[in-house]
Amino acid sequence: MSEAKSESKSVNLTKRAVYELRQRIIHGGLAGGTRLYEVALSEELQISRTPVREAMSRLAEEGLLERASGGGFQVRSFSYRDVTDAIELRGVLEGTAARLAAEQGADKTALAEIGAILDELDDCFAGEAGESLDFDRYSELNGQFHAKLAELCQSNVILRELERVKSLPFASPSAFVLGSQQTRRSLQSLVVAQAQHRALVQAIERREGVRAEAIAREHARIARANLEQTFITETQAPDSLPGIALITR
Amino acid sequence: MSEAKSESKSVNLTKRAVYELRQRIIHGGLAGGTRLYEVALSEELQISRTPVREAMSRLAEEGLLERASGGGFQVRSFSYRDVTDAIELRGVLEGTAARLAAEQGADKTALAEIGAILDELDDCFAGEAGESLDFDRYSELNGQFHAKLAELCQSNVILRELERVKSLPFASPSAFVLGSQQTRRSLQSLVVAQAQHRALVQAIERREGVRAEAIAREHARIARANLEQTFITETQAPDSLPGIALITR
DNA sequence: CGCCCGTGATTTGTATACATTCGGTGTATA
DNA sequence: TATACACCGAATGTATACAAATCACGGGCG
Numbered sequence: 354m355s356e357a358k359s360e361s362k363s364v365n366l367t368k369r370a371v372y373e374l375r376q377r378i379i380h381g382g383l384a385g386g387t388r389l390y391e392v393a394l395s396e397e398l399q400i401s402r403t404p405v406r407e408a409m410s411r412l413a414e415e416g417l418l419e420r421a422s423g424g425g426f427q428v429r430s431f432s433y434r435d436v437t438d439a440i441e442l443r444g445v446l447e448g449t450a451a452r453l454a455a456e457q458g459a460d461k462t463a464l465a466e467i468g469a470i471l472d473e474l475d476d477c478f479a480g481e482a483g484e485s486l487d488f489d490r491y492s493e494l495n496g497q498f499h500a501k502l503a504e505l506c507q508s509n510v511i512l513r514e515l516e517r518v519k520s521l522p523f524a525s526p527s528a529f530v531l532g533s534q535q536t537r538r539s540l541q542s543l544v545v546a547q548a549q550h551r552a553l554v555q556a557i558e559r560r561e562g563v564r565a566e567a568i569a570r571e572h573a574r575i576a577r578a579n580l581e582q583t584f585i586t587e588t589q590a591p592d593s594l595p596g597i598a599l600i601t602r
Numbered sequence: 603m604s605e606a607k608s609e610s611k612s613v614n615l616t617k618r619a620v621y622e623l624r625q626r627i628i629h630g631g632l633a634g635g636t637r638l639y640e641v642a643l644s645e646e647l648q649i650s651r652t653p654v655r656e657a658m659s660r661l662a663e664e665g666l667l668e669r670a671s672g673g674g675f676q677v678r679s680f681s682y683r684d685v686t687d688a689i690e691l692r693g694v695l696e697g698t699a700a701r702l703a704a705e706q707g708a709d710k711t712a713l714a715e716i717g718a719i720l721d722e723l724d725d726c727f728a729g730e731a732g733e734s735l736d737f738d739r740y741s742e743l744n745g746q747f748h749a750k751l752a753e754l755c756q757s758n759v760i761l762r763e764l765e766r767v768k769s770l771p772f773a774s775p776s777a778f779v780l781g782s783q784q785t786r787r788s789l790q791s792l793v794v795a796q797a798q799h800r801a802l803v804q805a806i807e808r809r810e811g812v813r814a815e816a817i818a819r820e821h822a823r824i825a826r827a828n829l830e831q832t833f834i835t836e837t838q839a840p841d842s843l844p845g846i847a848l849i850t851r
Numbered sequence: 852c853g854c855c856c857g858t859g860a861t862t863t864g865t866a867t868a869c870a871t872t873c874g875g876t877g878t879a880t881a
Numbered sequence: 882t883a884t885a886c887a888c889c890g891a892a893t894g895t896a897t898a899c900a901a902a903t904c905a906c907g908g909g910c911g
Binding site for chain 1: 655656659660662681688690698757758
């Protein structure tokens with residue numbers, strides 16, 4: 354137990370390298386477009402080339418790296434348009450999952466669990482004044498909601514692709530909850546978001562597939578609006594958004 | 603030139619291994635769920651473990667393999683439902699690409715090229731009697747049509763995920779064109795498909811996004827119908843469908 | 852002046868030996 | 882008879898030496 358450092362579990366070197374690299378990519382140590390050199394990295398991480406290579410390979414599967422022409426890897430870089438599209442794509446996939454769940458009829462137990470999460474989300478708004486929202490808790494529960502929702506359609510294929518899109522840090526459902534903590538507008542957008550959560554679940558319960566799909570898409574567009582807001586207000590913000598270092602061009 | 607065997611380009615061993623393994627997976631040498639052992643494979647392919655491992659990693663990115671619990675890889679296996687969902691997902695993604703293209707306004711030149719492909723597709727139906735369709739040519743052109751269509755929305759993110767889904771052999775747009783060569787019904791379904799191609803392009807030209815999306819989804823459902831047909835008529839067919847060996851459970 | 856080709860350094864590709872881990876099997880003891 | 886422990890073997894994980902390919906740079910030639 355004592356060896357569980359914050360960074361490096363001693364499980365195996367590949368996982369350590371994956372973790373290390375992912376941290377650096379998301380938090381800006383390695384900007385979008387940067388090429389990764391095996392030897393340099395292995396010296397820096399004190400790990401031999403083989404597990405480093407393996408780690409890069411896994412991060413490519415994850416979508417954070419891409420294979421460079423002529424071998425090797427580079428940090429994947431995203432244009433503003435790419436980020437927008439990724440959010441739209443998440444909406445499309447969540448919409449599809451919701452529609453399928455509605456069409457097939459969703460499992461009652463799972464729906465009840467989702468309802469419980471929604472109640473807890475409501476509790477986050479407890480303080481009536483504008484300021485007293487528990488952002489961390491909201492973010493956590495929001496993530497759970499979206500995960501459970503995706504499972505409702507019971508489709509491995511859809512779930513898998515959705516996980517893939519969500520693994521892009523800025524396309525995750527909770528990306529902007531933490532990103533824009535300060536503003537009053539962001540609190541209002543959370544109120545709207547929660548209303549959409551309720552409507553979405555209702556649509557699925559009533560087997561209104563088209564409605565469910567439309568709501569899910571619109572729900573994702575809140576993230577898009579928040580993205581625009583983030584880029585307008587604090588142009589050079591450091592950690593206003595996870596993975597902001599990947600966005601270039 | 604003389605060393606360009608049918609199987610192994612001498613470029614490098616990783617690519618050779620990727621190619622070899624992909625062939626075996628798609629054509630049934632390695633059934634869905636099979637675990638791949640590095641040593642056995644490297645002996646069999648006469649390639650050392652390192653490039654074999656690398657190849658497996660790439661095939662995992664491609665979606666043909668998955669990482670097994672406790673290390674290593676196994677051939678990904680698909681239930682009938684998974685195949686169905688993959689086709690539906692392709693429809694959803696192509697639909698999104700079409701909608702975005704319609705909303706943004708598609709490039710005239712690209713649209714003209716697509717129109718030319720459609721004309722060529724029409725030519726495939728030249729012989730008036732039921733039998734005289736050039737399936738190979740149709741299949742090739744059909745693939746080109748779908749590729750060009752996806753490019754219309756000019757979105758890297760959408761394109762990338764679409765490529766990913768299409769890389770599953772049975773989810774590719776042309777999977778069933780070759781698969782069901784014999785039947786008269788399949789010829790009819792190609793006529794319907796071509797009509798949908800025209801309608802889809804028209805919708806994009808007229809910037810009718812919702813219509814374009816709906817047509818693209820419906821178009822993919824032809825593949826789904828052909829899938830059902832394939833499974834009804836020839837239950838144990840060997841190569842009636844590329845990648846049929848992946849379908850289990 | 853520009854282009855092409857060779858050469859060297861840098862970087863990835865490949866082979867292989869050794870380490871580690873996990874699972875199975877058998878035996879011994881309670 | 883059941884359980885626990887230890888050993889063995891097979892598989893992946895890791896390190897590293899060597900090979901091959903690629904890129905940048907500079908010199909020679911058209």
